[in-house]
Amino acid sequence: xxxxxxxxxxxxxxxxxxxxxxxxxxxxxxxxxxxxxxxxxxxxxxxxxxxxxxxxxxxxxxxxxxxxxxxxxxxxxxxxxxxxxxxxxxxxxxxxxxxxxxxxxxxxxxxxxxxxxxxxxxxxxxxxxxxxxxxxxxxxxxxxxxxxxxxxxxxxxxxxxxxxx
Amino acid sequence: xxxxxxxxxxxxxxxxxxxxxxxxxxxxxxxxxxxxxxxxxxxxxxxxxxxxxxxxxxxxxxxxxxxxxxxxxxxxxxxxxxxxxxxxxxxxxxxxxxxxxxxxxxxxxxxxxxxxxxxxxxxxxxxxxxxxxxxxxxxxxxxxxxxxxxxxxxxxxxxxxxxxxxxxxxxxxxxxxxxxxxxxxxxxxxxxxxxxxxxxxxxxxxxxxxxxxxxxxxxxxxxxxxxxxxxxxxxxxxxxxxxxxxxxxxxxxxxxxxxxxxxxxxxxxxxxxxxxxxxxxxxxxxxxxxxxxxxxxxxxxxxxxxxxxxxxxxxxxxxxxxxxxxxxxxxxxxxxxxxxxxxxxxxxxxxxxxxxxxxxxxxxxxxxxxxxxxxxxxxxxxxxxxxxxxxxxxxx
Numbered sequence: 001x002x003x004x005x006x007x008x009x010x011x012x013x014x015x016x017x018x019x020x021x022x023x024x025x026x027x028x029x030x031x032x033x034x035x036x037x038x039x040x041x042x043x044x045x046x047x048x049x050x051x052x053x054x055x056x057x058x059x060x061x062x063x064x065x066x067x068x069x070x071x072x073x074x075x076x077x078x079x080x081x082x083x084x085x086x087x088x089x090x091x092x093x094x095x096x097x098x099x100x101x102x103x104x105x106x107x108x109x110x111x112x113x114x115x116x117x118x119x120x121x122x123x124x125x126x127x128x129x130x131x132x133x134x135x136x137x138x139x140x141x142x143x144x145x146x147x148x149x150x151x152x153x154x155x156x157x158x159x160x161x162x163x164x165x
Numbered sequence: 166x167x168x169x170x171x172x173x174x175x176x177x178x179x180x181x182x183x184x185x186x187x188x189x190x191x192x193x194x195x196x197x198x199x200x201x202x203x204x205x206x207x208x209x210x211x212x213x214x215x216x217x218x219x220x221x222x223x224x225x226x227x228x229x230x231x232x233x234x235x236x237x238x239x240x241x242x243x244x245x246x247x248x249x250x251x252x253x254x255x256x257x258x259x260x261x262x263x264x265x266x267x268x269x270x271x272x273x274x275x276x277x278x279x280x281x282x283x284x285x286x287x288x289x290x291x292x293x294x295x296x297x298x299x300x301x302x303x304x305x306x307x308x309x310x311x312x313x314x315x316x317x318x319x320x321x322x323x324x325x326x327x328x329x330x331x332x333x334x335x336x337x338x339x340x341x342x343x344x345x346x347x348x349x350x351x352x353x354x355x356x357x358x359x360x361x362x363x364x365x366x367x368x369x370x371x372x373x374x375x376x377x378x379x380x381x382x383x384x385x386x387x388x389x390x391x392x393x394x395x396x397x398x399x400x401x402x403x404x405x406x407x408x409x410x411x412x413x414x415x416x417x418x419x420x421x422x423x424x425x426x427x428x429x430x431x432x433x434x435x436x437x438x439x440x441x442x443x444x445x446x447x448x449x450x451x452x453x454x455x456x457x458x459x460x461x462x463x464x465x466x467x468x469x470x471x472x473x474x475x476x477x478x479x480x481x482x483x484x485x486x487x488x489x490x491x492x493x494x495x496x497x498x499x500x501x502x503x504x505x506x507x508x509x510x511x512x513x514x515x516x517x518x519x520x521x522x523x524x525x526x527x528x529x530x531x532x533x534x535x536x537x538x539x540x541x542x543x544x545x546x547x548x549x550x551x552x553x554x555x556x557x558x559x560x561x
Contacts, residue, residue, distance in 0.1 A: 008455065008459075011455075012459070023463065023532070023536070026462055026463040026466050026467070027459035027460070027462050027463045027532070028459065028462065029462045158203070159205075160196075160199050160201055160203070161185065161199065162185065162188040162189055162194060162196040162198060162199065162509055163181055163184045163185040163188050163189075163196065163198035163199065163509055163511060164181070164185075164198070164199055164200040164201060165179070165181050165200050165287060165288045165289070165337075165511075165515075
């Protein structure tokens with residue numbers, strides 16, 4: 001299994017995304033080669049799958065887009081449970097996230113679309129028509145306050161005095 | 166008009182003030198001069214004080230502090246250091262650790278008593294001792310000892326007036342720590358000469374390689390030690406002004422007398438936040454400690470690489486690089502670095518004469534800010550090295 005230092009490295013990558021290997025090595029008091037090898041190991045093991053940026057698209061006027069969270073009830077398949085239908089759904093490129101949920105519904109589909117029409121077209125033509133799908137409930141996101149641990153209304157100026165004892 | 170208090174007028178003004186004014190007047194300054202965390206108080210702690218306000222807890226608390234908070238403090242001391250203090254007899258909740266220091270000095274000192282101050286030290290110790298009518302006697306720590314205090318240094322300073330010794334490990338400004346063995350040697354000396362100890366343990370949670378040691382846990386020390394601690398550094402609560410003291414009943418009683426006349430009680434709302442801070446400490450503190458340790462590792466190595474020899478500090482969030490080889494005093498160095506590269510550090514000399522030749526640079530800033538500060542320091546040092554080479558080639 002991974003060492004404590006490797007777990008610390010994973011935590012740093014989670015917080016910051018890709019970082020300079022030398023800087024990581026200094027922060028972890030490690031050799032740069034050990035950091036590089038560990039990152040390769042994470043990738044090979046399918047633990048580190050990729051990096052994404054957190055962007056506040058609300059601030060980009062030219063950007064038109066909607067995000068929908070769709071609660072989906074499905075009939076699980078004998079022997080394959082929810083995986084078969086999940087695999088059908090997650091291959092659509094407009095699906096950005098897909099989770100199996102506990103509670104009132106089974107799958108949560110997160111969808112990025114250009115417009116309400118595009119989303120409703122996806123739901124009525126692609127999602128609802130799948131054999132296993134029993135029902136869908138679509139919620140549209142109105143505003144993002146926080147995403148992946150990042151606050152969207154940032155007030156992070158340093159409020160400290162410049163020099164203090 | 167009649168003159169003001171001579172004792173106050175004779176106090177030296179804080180050396181930090183001048184840098185504060187200078188740095189404050191400049192734009193685009195990266196400040197490594199800050200003596201506080203860069204985290205904001207954890208949300209659950211802030212939220213607890215809203216709840217207390219909503220519920221109308223706006224009255225005085227008991228002089229010694231909310232009983233519930235003192236119980237949490239007793240639990241904390243037990244769990245963290247395996248030492249037990251009586252909730253009702255031995256703990257006072259103070260308005261910041263600074264008030265705790267003041268209570269300790271005023272309760273111990275008779276006019277003319279000498280208090281040994283282990284330096285480089287927090288700027289308030291000596292003035293508070295003087296205000297209490299005592300005489301501060303500086304005992305210097307040295308880089309070659311990793312800025313730990315040597316008992317011999319103290320032994321040489323003892324007189325029949327010596328009453329107590331004050332120190333702070335992990336240290337502001339050096340970040341140094343002391344091992345249990347080193348502290349045990351100190352404890353022997355304290356016992357032999359019947360001294361009191363004021364142990365400022367405000368940075369105890371911020372200790373990276375080894376667990377910080379509570380001085381009162383050393384043999385024979387509990388009965389003669391006043392522990393000063395607080396919430397500022399561990400919980401990023403500097404502006405709340407919340408601290409506490411642990412000391413044997415007789416000393417606590419004396420300190421409580423001063424506290425009840427001078428302060429009455431620490432702000433009640435803030436004490437509720439303190440209860441939440443202690444209860445949630447396993448959730449909030451470790452992440453902050455990890456983050457400081459990572460930044461320390463980067464920053465200290467980078468300072469050494471930039472030509473400023475820096476010992477690896479075991480605690481707090483300060484690096485204390487040596488700058489004496491530049492030929493500048495620590496005040497000149499800090500001023501030139503600020504003017505030339507807009508990086509603010511604090512001259513070591515403000516922490517006592519033994520801090521001369523060093524500057525204090527806090528790494529409680531984002532890693533990006535630290536990287537930019539290092540780039541500026543490298544540029545500053547390169548300029549200085551070229552000038553120095555030019556000067557020495559002239560002299561040939």
